[in-house]
Amino acid sequence: MIVAAAVLFSLIFLICLWLIFTEKLDRSLTSIAGAALMVGVGIILNLYTESDALAAIDFNTLGLLLGMMILVALLEPTGVFQFLAVWAGRLSRGRPILLLVLLGTVTTVLSMFLNNVTTVVLIAPVTILISEILGINPLPYLVAEALLSNVGGVATLIGDPPNILIASAANLTFDQFLTHSLPIVVAVWLVALLLIRFLFRHELSIKPPNTGVLMQLNPAEALEDRKTAWRALVVLAVTILFFFIYHFFHISPAYVALSGAVIALVWIRPKFDEVLKRVEWSVLIFFAALFIMVGGLEAAGVLDALVRLMEHAAVIPPVLFGVLLIWVVAGLSAIVDNVPITIALIPVIQGLGAAGMDVGPLWWALAFGAGFGGNGTIIGSTANIIVATLSEKTRTPITPKLWNKRGLPVMLATCAVASILYAIAYPLF
Amino acid sequence: MKISDCMKRNVVSIPATLTIAEAAGIFVNRKVGILPVIDEDSKPIGIVSLRDLLELELPDFVNFIADLDFVHDFGAVETTRPTLKELAQPVTSIMQPITTIPEDCGLLRAYAMMLQHNLLDLPVVSKTGKLVGIASRVDVGTAILSTWPSKEAKKQ
Numbered sequence: 229m230i231v232a233a234a235v236l237f238s239l240i241f242l243i244c245l246w247l248i249f250t251e252k253l254d255r256s257l258t259s260i261a262g263a264a265l266m267v268g269v270g271i272i273l274n275l276y277t278e279s280d281a282l283a284a285i286d287f288n289t290l291g292l293l294l295g296m297m298i299l300v301a302l303l304e305p306t307g308v309f310q311f312l313a314v315w316a317g318r319l320s321r322g323r324p325i326l327l328l329v330l331l332g333t334v335t336t337v338l339s340m341f342l343n344n345v346t347t348v349v350l351i352a353p354v355t356i357l358i359s360e361i362l363g364i365n366p367l368p369y370l371v372a373e374a375l376l377s378n379v380g381g382v383a384t385l386i387g388d389p390p391n392i393l394i395a396s397a398a399n400l401t402f403d404q405f406l407t408h409s410l411p412i413v414v415a416v417w418l419v420a421l422l423l424i425r426f427l428f429r430h431e432l433s434i435k436p437p438n439t440g441v442l443m444q445l446n447p448a449e450a451l452e453d454r455k456t457a458w459r460a461l462v463v464l465a466v467t468i469l470f471f472f473i474y475h476f477f478h479i480s481p482a483y484v485a486l487s488g489a490v491i492a493l494v495w496i497r498p499k500f501d502e503v504l505k506r507v508e509w510s511v512l513i514f515f516a517a518l519f520i521m522v523g524g525l526e527a528a529g530v531l532d533a534l535v536r537l538m539e540h541a542a543v544i545p546p547v548l549f550g551v552l553l554i555w556v557v558a559g560l561s562a563i564v565d566n567v568p569i570t571i572a573l574i575p576v577i578q579g580l581g582a583a584g585m586d587v588g589p590l591w592w593a594l595a596f597g598a599g600f601g602g603n604g605t606i607i608g609s610t611a612n613i614i615v616a617t618l619s620e621k622t623r624t625p626i627t628p629k630l631w632n633k634r635g636l637p638v639m640l641a642t643c644a645v646a647s648i649l650y651a652i653a654y655p656l657f
Numbered sequence: 658m659k660i661s662d663c664m665k666r667n668v669v670s671i672p673a674t675l676t677i678a679e680a681a682g683i684f685v686n687r688k689v690g691i692l693p694v695i696d697e698d699s700k701p702i703g704i705v706s707l708r709d710l711l712e713l714e715l716p717d718f719v720n721f722i723a724d725l726d727f728v729h730d731f732g733a734v735e736t737t738r739p740t741l742k743e744l745a746q747p748v749t750s751i752m753q754p755i756t757t758i759p760e761d762c763g764l765l766r767a768y769a770m771m772l773q774h775n776l777l778d779l780p781v782v783s784k785t786g787k788l789v790g791i792a793s794r795v796d797v798g799t800a801i802l803s804t805w806p807s808k809e810a811k812k813q
Binding site: 307310314352353354356357360361362363436437438441442444445446447449450452618621622623 | 716717718720721722724726727728729730731732733734737
């Protein structure tokens, strides 16, 4: 009976993952349908109740995501992202490699604190503008922005959804990410940038005929709403500051982010409906539904079985176990969305911890694998999908074939570098 | 008044066999904004507009950046032209579905159609579906204004 339930629940989860992978159904719709089905079956089998399902949702993650989404929704229409990209373009004086480094840096730094999708959605159009008026191919810059935003997101607690999930589950703090993850990300980022420079060496060797044309782009004019931009940035800065110190006040990161959002809303007083429209509700639904599904897997004993299976693997040295986890998670994240992978693996790692294993280092392995793995395929991360979709509407579309040649090597190299540094720094984790 | 009373009857139309380059030549010589594409029975099968042709040259960023006021010089794209290969494509490759109205259509309905479909010129067809004329917004609009009551008319 229990085995049958475990098989049934696993089947529902795997079918959902398959539907997300094949894009046969919208990922949020898939996950909410899967969640509803699992709760229904759970009630019939007297295994998983509605209140269990509600308790499985990590509201700390949802609150943190919602708060940051509102702050970004306030910043988005002000043109501040456009301002930064135009500024980077001017600073490059039209030199392709410098332009790559500058646009890459802006994208990385923004995606360390804001979500990658917003960053890429707002930086990519200006990238296309700069490339077109220079008369050069925008592809290297667009691919680099997706890749580097994924790398940058690994650096901080709020950089990427998997980090928020892991931090919430393992009680990791904002500073711990800066001391454990940031140094590795800096090294990995440099390797990624050098590799991108090498992979696109032909495109980047073409000198733009007229670089002076960049100088007529006025960043100040690109900034459309100075007052709102200023206020939103001040609140964002204070919010980030509070991420460093929230644990002294015994409050959660979610409370920090939501308070920041509320303060910004009250200060700026925008049209509230329009701000809410820009919040990615489908992402929040996706997360909540995945929590419910993984809660179901836990109730049906699927995750326990996985834990017992992995305990057998624990005979190998812990360092190797961690490195293996990086690669397994990276491989899975390249194929399916890294969010369901992370949500499913968190209870497994917690189970290993309960069984007496030192899981501290494993959390970081999970974060690195989920973060860097997404670069492997054109559908590996939302940033990749966004850039590819955007480029389809241009004369130089990014194809899956191009991604396999230019994105996959970067994923493999970044995972390799991360693994080496992880192994070296293992005693510190 | 009906649309047939204010439309232009000498319509410049093209067969589907033309290339984009040939169509461009007709746009230049006849100074028109749209070219209805017709079959052997002179029934309209689609429309090519000046806008569709210019789309070939318009840079991609125009579609992505809402407010272009900060871009004062289009630089390299200002001098890029469609390739000969692009221009050798048949007009059917950029042809859009055509919206037509029957010749007995009322003026106000015709004007509303133009507003809703965002058209500057409206091709007019006969009962048998043949293209018989074309009316611009100016044609339709001024025809409507001419029916407005005036003091002079009242005195008479």
